[in-house]
Amino acid sequence: MTKKRLTPAGTAAQITAVVWSVLAALPFLLIILLGFKSNTDIFTNPLGVVNAEWNPTNFLDAWTGPSGGRGFSTYLLNSAVVAVVAITFSLLLGALTAYFATLTPTRVRVAIIRAFLVATTLPLIMLLLPYYSAFSTLNLLSSPWALGVVYVALCLPTCVLILHGFYMGFPGELREAAALDGLGITATFTRIVLPLSKGPIVAVGMVNGFFVWGETQLAIVLLQTPSSRTIPVGLLDFQGQFSNNTGAMFAGLTLATIPLVIIYLIFNKSIAKGVALGGVSR
Structure with a gap:
């Protein structure tokens, strides 16, 4: 086999x-490094x-939390509950809506997609007060x-828009064969x-999972007791709880990032393939 020679543009x-990869990884590696260091060494010899x-x-302190406070274990459980509920039901409803929208007349389908496009433009801060009032009531x-x-x-x-693009290109022959089979x-x-939609479903699930895992605006307003807080809000509490233990704060940041890194490494191929298949411009 002949080796392909890289062009100057390809080399660049x-x-x-x-x-870009090194610059993206450096902050995470620095957080891990500081998570293992003593409080004194963080300020005198950080690198x-x-x-x-x-x-x-530091990691044990972050996991159990300070005396009388909540630790990362509590925040992790709450984040897991939130993520499972959000991702499971958004994927289920999104896949149903996106698929059955493709079976409707063109005008109806376009109206549905435009409605979801408009929904993506709403600033999250506009929803804080209505959600708080509803939750309080x-x-x-x-x-x-x-x-x-x-x-x-x-x-x-997001689920509907990405999956809609995929279902618009779904082979009609498969649906016809299924109809012939009764x-x-x-x-x-x-x-x-649904079984053939695994790639796009995993992709949109990961995209939404990253959003849910790191969202803070709604979580700060709607989760007011320490025992109910998710990881992002709980890590904000660490600033006060670990004012004299900076290493525990960095350890908590490391623990918060590790699940996302592991999940991405497992599903990265499905994410890239799913986003490529699920365009929204149809």
């Missing part, structure tokens, strides 16, 4: 990609590795699962279409 693109004063108990403040339901509504437009519209969707 590869160098740019490497530099030092040789002869550094290591303090791995329904006695749902400090409820992680209720916050997850709110995120379902916020994630739904499958109805719903059975065709659950047995044929």
